Amino acid sequence: MGILAHVDAGKTSLTERLLHHAGVVDEIGSVDAGSTHTDSLALERRRGITIKSAVVSFALDGRTVNLIDTPGHPDFIAEVERVLGVLDGAVLVVSAVEGVQAQTRVLMRTLRRLRIPTLIFVNKIDRRGAGDTDLLRSLGDRLTPALVPMGTVRDAGLPAASFHPYPYPDGDADFADRLGQCLAEQDDTVLAAYLDALPHPLPSARLHQELLRQTQQALIHPVFFGSAITGAGIDALARGVRELLPRAGGDPDGPVSGTVFKVDRGASGERTAYVRLFDGTVRVRDHVTLHQGRGKARGGRVTGVRVFTDGTAARTGAVAAGRIGQLLGLTEVRVGDTVGRPGPRTTAGGHFAPPTLETVVGPVRPGDRSALHTALVQLAEQDPLIGLRHDEIRREISVSLYGEVQKEVIGTTLAEEYAIPVSFSATTTIHQESVDGSGQAHETMGEDGNPFFATVGLRVEPGPEGSGVDYRLGVELGSMPYAFMRAVEDTVRQTLRQGLYGWEVSDCAVTLTHSGYNSIMSTAGDFRRLTPLVLMTALRRAGTTVREPMHDFRLEVPAGALGQVLPLLSRLRAVPAPPQAERYGYQLTGEIPAASVHALERRLPGLTGGEGLWESSFARHRPVPGAQRPPARPRTDHNPLHRREYLLHVVRRV
Template sequence: MKHIVAGVLAHVDAGKTTLSEAMLYQTGTVKTLGRVDNGDAFLDPDDLEKQRGITIFSHQANLTYQDLSLTLLDSPGHVDFAAQTEQILPVLDYAILVVSATDGVQGYTQTIWRLLDRYHVPTFIFVNKMDAIGADREAVVAQLQATLSAGCVPFDWASEIPDDLAETIALQDETILGDYLENGVLPEATIQTLIQQRKVFPCYFGSGLKMTGVEPLLAGLARWTIAAELEPDFGARVFKISHDEKGERLTWVRVTGGTLQTKAMVLPEQKANQLRVYNGGKATMVPALRAGEVGVVLGLTDTYPGQGLGIVKDSQSPLLQPALNYAVNLDGQDVHVVLAALRQLEDEDPQLHVTWSEQVQEIRVQIMGPIQLEVLQEQLRTRFELAVTFGEGSILYRETITQPIEGVGHFEPLRHYAEVHLLLEPAAPGSGVTIATDCSVDVLGANWQHQVVTSLTAKEHLGVLIGAPLTDVKLTLINGRASTVHSVGGDFREATWRAVRQGLMMLAQTDNTQLLEPWYQFQLTVPQANVGRAMNDIQRMSGTFATPLTVGTNARLEGTAPVSEMQEYARIVQTYTHGTGQLECIVDGYRPCHNAAAVIAEQQYQPKRDLDNTPDSVFCAHGAGYPVDWDQVPHAAHITYQPTR
């Protein structure tokens, strides 16, 4: 029997969970058809999900249709929980993207589409709510082809593929088109390959609520999917961390090769104490997880989403990052108890960043949006019996560089010695901080080079404009020097960190550092009478937008704007449209700050006074160490400084 793992993804309220419930009911996996609004959906078993009527956490279900064994992973649809959705993508064989026939392709739908492309996930599309008034099949297909891909093709034909659709499918690949025009034949295996290569996206139509179109979708998954090639050696990918009702830590994995047995050593000194397979909220203990299967491992403490086990490498860093920062108001709660609870929730969701300032005794959380903040507050109350509130939100800025520079760090107090030269270079947007080495072991020994790389990954490096985290920078070790007598590992940590900061200070001196801020991709729908007001507001907020689209009696504006300017705009839209307008926003990455000078002036950050991130170095003369200011370090360095490379 063919086995695949498929994720169900959608914009909120498109009917994603309703479709999942219909698929489970159609295949006999459940005996009654659950409803999200009734709080009895099979794939929304968490109390928070039942209360809010939305999917907050990803869940697993297992079903069988004909000769297809399908593991279904349901995912959140609200943009505030998009990080949970991104986590499951690396373990999917296929995705089912649900689009509402009445709402069409929404802003978040396009974000999901970009994520599916990033992780190379072949995708089936189910156009839901076709029973609703105003649903127009041809209009939706045209929009799918215009906004997502020309390869979005209806696949719900009865038996043989119609000639016009066969030609549309063949058009997605030049070689296949040539063969088709010559032979007039489009083999089934060829179509399967085009789908797997993300050149063709089969589209199905129906209503999950009315159980129409569900069986053709299941038949399409059985017919057009290809089972993943599985490795003989053990490998698995972690895609989720959670805790059960007893507090046991659960590591959710997709096994990609070999077999994972109970009591097997998975990580150094960490065994798989127990293995489970979940179906909705119900768990079954199993003796082993085989290649292709999804399950839960108990007994692991150091796992994280995206981690590769066995022969599998870690996934790339998540694209979606938090944009808002909130202080935790303890309201009489013990700070250490609250911090421990937040650390557990951070363990489950790595995109919930928790920071602790020892100096001001303050906890701050970094999140995606206000709904996530509400859920976080409720989790602290229900799971940990902690009643806390949150302060006013602020923007999470980042810093980058616009020119390469050689940074130098030297650490030589008495009986210590290390000098490190790093090349700092601008990198692609969204790439974070990447690390490389370009230094001969004849110049600096492999053990010392390892110390440099370890030091670069050991902390979050801060910029020198406002002290915001550094991003989109490549750090390359290009030179260094050790003492055969006095050098120890800690010396290279000090020299490495100082080299990063020294390079940033040099760039700031020539205005080649840059402040970044998060931007929203937005979709604003307002009555035609309000479109002028909306356009003026967006321009005032330093946003940009494309030509307005007419949607019935409304106008739709799509564009981008700074989060700092637009985060409260939804309330204003509701006021001037008398509740008829709708604003949808999702963080679309970081871009140059629209009011950088004002932000820098307000922050009043003084990098020289940030002693934990000093750019200065320490040299030694006459048996004593002495400090050297950052701008003099290149002249004092023991290795020749090369300002341009």
């Protein structure tokens, strides 16, 4: 199971408390003291936040629980992205003081969309300002109404606060009636049984059966309250984990099928792959196959296996279906790899929006340029959403980011773990290009100044939003060798990373309309070099529009600050809906360019006296408004938009 939450809601503290409850640790670690078991990085201990996901294992009444503690800061959402695909269930932690926060809503929407069984744990009931009844109403309004409180809170906001679970499954009549109503709202069969039983509640056995079924189908979410610091409510939560979350399935004797969700490097650079195994068994000295998307299959021999047990990763001879293990010896393993046979859960991904910011990173010492490149490649192996762009012309490396905190962490990691001090340029926004219409072009071997032994024709058209690049064949598959066909497709996808204005082109269809080759002279290189010329000519004829990332936002401000906040939103190109009056001020919702979010976050505390509440999350891309000259990004290739320049670089002649 995964533990997920907005930053500072208490995920890591809850993990420590569960380890103590299970008897794995005698002393509970402290986030503030940097003594927790899952925050193992020095930087995590120093900053008091989780940066990388961590795995621990413990037993609850004979059931082994593999628990993954995930980062809560939105800058490290990529770590959460990789974990979601391997979970059987989750615990979403909400602070009883801060309530539902921006990241909480993003995570809950994703968990429900993926149908991951989820319990909700309201933490910090012992803190001043903690709520219970009002907070439960807020959870229903802002997360999902399909919630079942599993008990009551006493003395909320006091150090002696406690959680009293209902005597489940044989609860009192009021609880049974509320539970029956909630379950009936999710299932017509239960609704009919509930109405037939009135004025009495449904039998406790039926309630227990339906709560278990609907929880495991992610139709309903039991809610527990407590405190990770004092231990209040932990017994009830542990019982909920044991009884309500589904057991891992899988056939240990079947074909191997698993997912690599994390890769670490040891002191000498060796890779350790964290694998959730869905089926089969991997043993030491086994040869395993690795896949990723449409890429070429790779392989490797496993030289060591560790399985998580009692809070540590212990050396063993094998890891079986349903468990998480560390595999050693796989020199080519990457995050996101499928181990063995692909299955329905090994291809999961794309749950969150990609990064919308980027910065140029350079070494403080010029002699570190090569070492910096190697270090960034290693960091990108561990975090695939750290996209790297290499500009050989300017000798620069750009890194894509989710936010400023991530940039600070990358800089600190490079300085402390690789001894490479770096500097960053100002953070800029990553735009996209979309195709306006249809455009096509072709070049025939031996004609029109085509210096390559290849014939390529391509048509570019707009595609549905979110479709990426849809590559199609308008010629027979056997019209030329597969290696040449593959060279064209791979080059199309590579070339579209930089459109007419230098931004990645997405949501388009590209069709191969012409093909031809010389059986003696042609090579795959001819097709790789010709395809960019043809594709960019077709793209120029189709036209593109530069689109900027937009965030949905929700802003609560005191009544007296509304007159100052609205003009600021206008200057930052936000599009707010009419203000909604609330008890203590106004609530504003709407859209704002991602490029303006950081500026608003800096100004808001001063304008609202520290009382403004802000949350935002990526929503969509929209055309850059009113731009006569759309924002462009310098190209890092040989610029196939300019034929003369391109040919001089590629074939050294025009």
